[in-house]
Amino acid sequence: MNRLAFIALSAAVGFGFLSPVQAEDKWDSQPWIDGAPVTMKLGYNTVRQYPHARAIERFVNRVAERTGENVQIETFPSEQAGNERAMLDSLMLGNLDIAKISTGVISTVVPEFGVFDLPYVFRDQDHMMKAVNGPVGQSLATKLEETGVKVLFWMEQGTRSFYTVKKPIATPDDLKGLKIRTTNSAVMIDTMTALGATATPMGFGDLYLGLKTGAVDGAENAPDAIWYAKQHEVSKYLSLTNHFRTPVAVVMNKAKFESLSPEYQEIILQTAKETQEWSGTLYSRVSDALLEKLKTNGMTISTVDEAPFRKAVESVYTKDAGDFGTLLDEIRAIK
Known part of the structure; x- marks a missing residue:
């Protein structure tokens, strides 16, 4: 101690x-x-x-x-x-x-x-x-x-963004057919589905091997999670969709x-x-320094137009927002 x-x-x-x-x-x-x-x-x-x-x-x-x-x-x-x-x-x-x-x-x-x-x-x-x-x-x-x-x-x-093994993600269409690791959160799974991906729940500790072996085509997380878990070694592209915070x-x-x-x-x-x-x-x-570290260590990092992603996930709000009572309105009202 x-x-x-x-x-x-x-x-x-x-x-x-x-x-x-x-x-x-x-x-x-x-x-x-x-x-x-x-x-x-x-x-x-x-x-x-x-x-x-x-x-x-x-x-x-x-x-x-x-x-x-x-x-x-x-x-x-x-x-x-x-x-x-x-x-x-x-x-x-x-x-x-x-x-x-x-x-x-x-x-x-x-x-x-x-x-x-x-x-x-x-x-x-x-x-x-x-x-x-x-x-x-x-x-x-x-x-x-x-x-x-x-x-x-x-x-x-x-903020969480997509990182993938074989190609960058520029639009929701690029996610179609891809197996994307997510947590067991129903909302996160619905979000992946709305974007066209195949949501694949997996423990974070299993993800490095999952990316390496092709069990999943990509994942979504914040840059620090990628860096400290060394997942940049087994994924090449980070596309800054910033879809979850x-x-x-x-x-x-x-x-x-x-x-x-x-x-x-x-x-x-x-x-x-x-x-x-x-x-x-x-x-x-x-x-602040992690994006540069990821880039220096071989990741291709790209910004994307968030508008198509925001449009694609509107169905998640239609499907799930009613489950949260007034909580969503309370969050939106915070200044």
Whole structure:
């Protein structure tokens, strides 16, 4: 733990993220923290170098520091605890304590989360984070708690675009007949179908091999996901359709959270809040350089006219928007 704490501190210093609030807080000033030792397990689906993973590891180390090393959270990266669907199931059963889960996967349990997966639903990152931090996000978090899962914090990720093995995607017609990896989100599957592709649900950890062997012809994700999973090694073209902009949630088994002492709960929630802010800063710094890295390492990157794609996915709103009640109108009303 000490080694990880050093790494996290070094990263914070290197990126200039330390602030007076982070350097000193009420827990740092206490000579000890009362409370029984607690061990928890946390799973996520990416390598440790990924921005989300770095934020999660920072959260883990900060919780340990603030609890006087009484709360130890063991992390399982790269789908060691299973893919996101398996981790969500484990979380609900109490076999896993904390996990990073995409809204698309959460929507298989609470369908209303699918509103975040609608194509082109958010204007920009600020719009998205206002949605998850405001009444929309709070309403969905309450629904998720009914399943025994508590949202600790949200993280942003870049806009998702198509990357393919054999040809670039300039118009929706270019997607016809292509097997495109997606999550199990009903909305995302409907979007691929509306664009003419064959939606192929697949775990993120299986995607590198899927692209390499031809099990899928392409996928759609943000540049950081492509880069850190090294999927640029097995796909050649990145076409910037920017069709999805979705958040991810770090969630916890509700019963486990409620079993902790009030002080531990407060520490976890405060650290979660700070981690969300820190991860947004980190993400914006890292993502700016990734398109150039992908290009330098062999990907052909092209911008596209989004208008035909936006037109093609109108049927998704016709089909699915009614499932979300007033949530879509609330998102659109956010300024």
